[in-house]
Amino acid sequence: MPDSTPEAEGPGPWCTTDGPTPDTHGPGPAPAPPAEPCDLAVIGAGPAGLAGAVAASGLGLSVTLLDGADRPGGQFHRHPDPALGAARPGALHHDWSVFTGLYHRLTSSAVTRLTGHHVWTVVRDGDLWAVHAVTGPDGDGDGDGDGDRDGDSDDGAGDGGRPVCVRARAVLFATGSHERHLPFPGWTLPGVVAAGGAQAMLKSGLVLPGRRVVVAGSGPLLLAVASALAAAGARVPVVVEASAYRAYARVPRALLAAPHKLVEGAAHGAALLRHRVPLRTRSAVTRAHGTDRVEAVTVSRLDRHWRPVPGTGRRIACDALAVGHGLVPQVELALGLGCATRRTPDGTYALVLDGVQATTVPGVFAAGETGGVGGAQLAYTEGELAGVAAAAHLLGRSALVRTARVRELGRRRARLRAFADAMARAHAPGPGWTRWLDDGTDVCRCEEVTAGRVREAVADYGARDARTVKLLTRAGMGWCQGRVCGTAVACLAEAAPGPRQPPSPERRPLAAPVPLGVLAALDTEETGTRDPDPDPDPDPDPDPDDHPSHDTAIATATATADITATTATATADTPAEDSATATDAQACSPPDEQ
Amino acid sequence: MGAAPRAAFEITFDGRPVPALSGQSVAAALWAAGILAWRTTRVGGRPRGAFCGIGQCHDCLATVNGRPNRRACLVPARPGDAVTTQEGHGRAGLDT
């Protein structure tokens, strides 16, 4: 593949709007956040967070907007660095003009924008919330994992991971979602990539994983991904969808109530037709073939329960596979504060929200995919609602949420949520998918734990849930903290004989990897951060593993710290660190490295 | 979508030159050169590269300028960056 950078090409027919590129280039060195507490900290600068920050600021709140990425826009409006010189970034986007309009309002507002800030925990701090973040492109810019305690951030990339704490009177979680994955034999081969990941790499880096890319999995995102890849010059031999799109026919009212979604779907359909991309429903990629990279996939028919129908496998040559099975709300920061969750129609967990986006914890709001996956339109709507509601809450002006505009936003939200629920129901994974796993398939990519070992934990050692499987096998204990394998492990554990236990929402002590040095430095003066209350909220749950205390957060950090290149030694060298941290660090190293 | 890249420069991957564009991540530059794997796993020694594309899976860990465990999908490519295949936990040869 000498050059897989997309060729210059006119906008695809999915491009409904277009506009100028906002200069969203990161501001260089991250600005110091205000030392004074702000009214509202917004975490996530996707559609929901942008709308929330702008609305709240417009009503007079002081707002700080944090995002791990170096440019605003979130997943939907992910766009190339202006330095890449894409002439029309909007060509890959619906609603680009909505984004540029909002971005313009953001830059002309008083909102403090902190790009490149990875939030790893939020804790109560007296009457305030303390939002802890690390800076840099991957949260540890100088790569020595010390959170730049040694002050050498300038010796390399100049983007060292600096700890930052923003204190706020209220918090808005707009952290979006991550993809759901159902493993299959061969899915760890290079060239097999996440569907949304391929989309993200294309949108931000203008690159493709291959020339002939099969798109597979389930959910409406696949159509968007396939049309974008095709328009960028990839050949897409087939889009493989596990559900039957017929399921939509059962929800005509919800469909009719969301005309925007229909238009979008039709546009993707037209793009696929134009590029002669066939859509095969009720089918799945049940195996990827190749030795050092993917060379072909087997596509099999599925029955109603997503069990592969024997004898239907067909081999399709390709040099890449983009695969994903929908999205999972990213709620761990809110879970850490005790916010209640609900199970969505496709089996994920989303935050419980009232009519104006308040979570069950006073002063904590959420919008967009954190309240249930529903797309960018819904995220914009909920973000604005949340911004207004936060202002009403903090200013004590309940009239703010009784305006005609808020009622209109509420109606739009109800319509879009109904559609999202219908989609989720249509694309909910069938229980039979686990039949396409063989015992040698790695289920946990990080720790290389096979389906066979997970099944053994369930059948022979009586594991009944993902947490027990994790303790027995290390599945889900690795770098991604179970984001990638969580669904699969839960499904395999659910297959245990006896009464079924629905999986519980996945708790992760750390929302972003954080260098050990940052944790160790939390109670020292020099970083300017405040010590998060070690037990911010007396824990009513007696199960220590379920509600991680700050200590377990530190312990888990070490598994993570492995990737941020931290060693227990680095911590031990730090004079100010407390001994519990070092002990936990030791206890938590992978056994093969002790 | 028309791309009129301004600044093109070189990085290296295991010593061989790879073109990159200003604003691309290390992973994007490698993909553009047809390179899909730049890490071997700790247990099975299997090749891996970018998977999630957004910083969450950690499959894309690379050693960049001697520093292991950088997420290549997040780290921007800079002129002269030396990217090397990361073997296992990436600490071979490091003093730990």
Ligand SMILES: Cc1cc2nc3c(=O)[nH]c(=O)nc-3n(C[C@H](O)[C@H](O)[C@H](O)COP(=O)(O)OP(=O)(O)OC[C@H]3O[C@@H](n4cnc5c(N)ncnc54)[C@H](O)[C@@H]3O)c2cc1C
């Ligand atoms: C990989 C991927 C690709 C997608 N591609 C498309 C697409 O092409 N078309 C489409 O219609 N929909 C796509 N989606 C769905 C998309 O999420 C929604 O349509 C829409 O963007 C939701 O808006 P949001 O504001 O709720 O979340 P997002 O747009 O996801 O924004 C969340 C923001 O929060 C930030 N964030 C998350 N956690 C932290 C943290 N701990 N610290 C700091 N910042 C944090 C993220 O960097 C991100 O910018 C994609 C989703 C994913 C996961």
Ligand code: FES
């Ligand atoms: S590709 Fe998943 S973290 Fe980089």
